[in-house]
Amino acid sequence: MDIFDQHAPMGNEGYGSSGDMKKTQYMLQLLGTPWDADTLKCIIAAAEQGMEVHSGYLDVLNNEQDLEPYRSIFEFGTYPGLKEADYNLAGSTGILAFINARGLGFSLTPKNVIEAAKQDFWVDVAVTEATPHINILVQETIVKPMDDSSYSSNKSAIDKARTNLESVLNSLDTQLTGNPYIIGKYTFADVHWTALIHLLVLTDSGHLVSQRTQINRWYSSLAARKSNCGQDIVSFSLLPTMDDMKQKKLSSVKIDDF
Amino acid sequence: MGLFSIFRKKDVNQEIELTGITGHIATLKCLILAGIKDVPLRTTLASYEVGVDQVNSYQYIDSSKIAPTIKQGGFTVSGTRAVLTYIDIRGKGPSLTPRKARILGQQNYWVDVCIEVLGPVTQAITTGTATNDDKKLLNKILTSLNNLLSENLYIVGPMTFADPHVAAYIHALGCSGIDMMSYPKVAEWVKRLESDMGGPLEIEYFHMDPSSHTSANQVA
Numbered sequence: 001m002d003i004f005d006q007h008a009p010m011g012n013e014g015y016g017s018s019g020d021m022k023k024t025q026y027m028l029q030l031l032g033t034p035w036d037a038d039t040l041k042c043i044i045a046a047a048e049q050g051m052e053v054h055s056g057y058l059d060v061l062n063n064e065q066d067l068e069p070y071r072s073i074f075e076f077g078t079y080p081g082l083k084e085a086d087y088n089l090a091g092s093t094g095i096l097a098f099i100n101a102r103g104l105g106f107s108l109t110p111k112n113v114i115e116a117a118k119q120d121f122w123v124d125v126a127v128t129e130a131t132p133h134i135n136i137l138v139q140e141t142i143v144k145p146m147d148d149s150s151y152s153s154n155k156s157a158i159d160k161a162r163t164n165l166e167s168v169l170n171s172l173d174t175q176l177t178g179n180p181y182i183i184g185k186y187t188f189a190d191v192h193w194t195a196l197i198h199l200l201v202l203t204d205s206g207h208l209v210s211q212r213t214q215i216n217r218w219y220s221s222l223a224a225r226k227s228n229c230g231q232d233i234v235s236f237s238l239l240p241t242m243d244d245m246k247q248k249k250l251s252s253v254k255i256d257d258f
Numbered sequence: 259m260g261l262f263s264i265f266r267k268k269d270v271n272q273e274i275e276l277t278g279i280t281g282h283i284a285t286l287k288c289l290i291l292a293g294i295k296d297v298p299l300r301t302t303l304a305s306y307e308v309g310v311d312q313v314n315s316y317q318y319i320d321s322s323k324i325a326p327t328i329k330q331g332g333f334t335v336s337g338t339r340a341v342l343t344y345i346d347i348r349g350k351g352p353s354l355t356p357r358k359a360r361i362l363g364q365q366n367y368w369v370d371v372c373i374e375v376l377g378p379v380t381q382a383i384t385t386g387t388a389t390n391d392d393k394k395l396l397n398k399i400l401t402s403l404n405n406l407l408s409e410n411l412y413i414v415g416p417m418t419f420a421d422p423h424v425a426a427y428i429h430a431l432g433c434s435g436i437d438m439m440s441y442p443k444v445a446e447w448v449k450r451l452e453s454d455m456g457g458p459l460e461i462e463y464f465h466m467d468p469s470s471h472t473s474a475n476q477v478a
Contacts, residue, residue: 075398075402076374076399078367078370078371078374078375082363087360089363090367090370091366091370091371091374092370093366093370093373094362094364094366094369094370095363096366097363097365097366098359098363101357101358101359101362102359113343113344113347113348114333116340116343116347117340117341117344118335119340120337120340120342120343121335121336121339124315124336124338124339125337127314127315128314128315128316128337
């Protein structure tokens with residue numbers, strides 16, 4: 001039994017469990033944390049593409065990613081981690097592409113080179129300009145207080161992170177003007193930004209979203225958006241609440257209408 | 259930010275311009291892929307003096323200028339991911355994106371390792387601030403690559419995006435005095451890539467010398 005089977009056991013139900021499934025119907029096991037944007041992106045993508053995923057908590061608060069059970073599979077300790085039968089993969093860039101290729105829906109990466117480049121640009125902006133500041137907010141308002149109940153959040157760091165996000169959020173708001181999704185159609189750019197904006201809202205920074213009408217409209221629309229693959233599932237509904245964070249609980253992706 | 263404009267069909271025949279920074283690994287990834295895909299680029303490299311970020315996928319040259327940025331006719335896009343996507347499709351031969359999901363996943367695993375692990379270590383090495391732990395980690399990464407390349411011609415088997423990503427760091431590390439002969443399979447793979455590119459990567463002014471200056475340069 002490896003660390004995936006310990007933290008994200010598969011059980012005996014669901015499609016693929018009998019072993020007579022198609023290649024696209026292997027069930028996946030995911031290890032990550034509810035406050036990690038990369039983990040949330042993987043859950044969103046799995047739901048969008050109709051891939052059943054059993055999720056488990058990787059105890060990064062106690063550096064489980066650096067211990068032998070995890071490092072024996074992923075030598076550099078990068079996470080989230082994914083397992084499909086005899087195949088293991090770490091890091092959201094790989095996992096998202098793998099789920100997209102394996103999944104049931106249309107590709108989340110546009111075929112048109114101009115659209116694909118636009119998508120990639122907005123993914124880069126999310127990773128480069130928004131993630132570092134949102135990580136500070138997550139650490140200061142969620143992770144550190146959870147790890148140490150006597151911890152007093154660094155208000156100066158929080159204010160600075162929120163200020164630093166203003167410019168990039170303004171750009172995103174402008175980009176969404178006239179577009180239902182970030183580049184027009186739903187792509188990986190939306191997957192990346194959904195995870196980030198969700199964490200932003202959970203870190204008492206919801207005003208940064210509600211102040212921007214286009215981001216607010218886009219984010220609200222995701223709550224009712226049916227999956228890309230046509231399965232009866234809303235990826236947004238699988239994102240963790242603050243209670244989930246405190247309980248270190250991640251949603252699994254269950255497909256009922258196969 | 260948001261450096262897009264309307265793309266017209268006639269633009270596809272126009273010269274592709276790349277704006278980058280001397281000694282910038284994100285820029286180097288674009289140049290290597292252009293070499294592999296035989297895409298002629300008119301390249302303008304800003305001075306090293308702006309300070310080079312070897313960790314992120316792009317950086318600002320000034321308040322409105324991003325490197326790397328590519329421009330063809332009326333179309334402009336910035337950031338390594340987008341520029342690589344554009345060069346790959348505009349270049350010769352099939353896309354470097356693998357069709358098989360597991361190989362695609364492995365390709366991106368190494369892209370992630372480059373960004374999350376190799377990038378910070380390379381930044382430390384190239385700026386002379388590397389600790390013993392950084393050097394140990396670098397040895398671990400290069401040993402892992404050496405083992406992979408003893409089984410594969412390229413990082414994950416076929417040539418993929420993982421190759422220009424990793425090659426850019428290897429080139430930068432070589433410029434900083436890291437001896438790749440200790441990792442013979444990596445050294446052989448570099449020669450293989452150079453052969454695929456039609457020759458060694460010779461980019462004028464692309465060395466790690468802080469006295470470098472702004473220039474225009476033709477690649478491929």
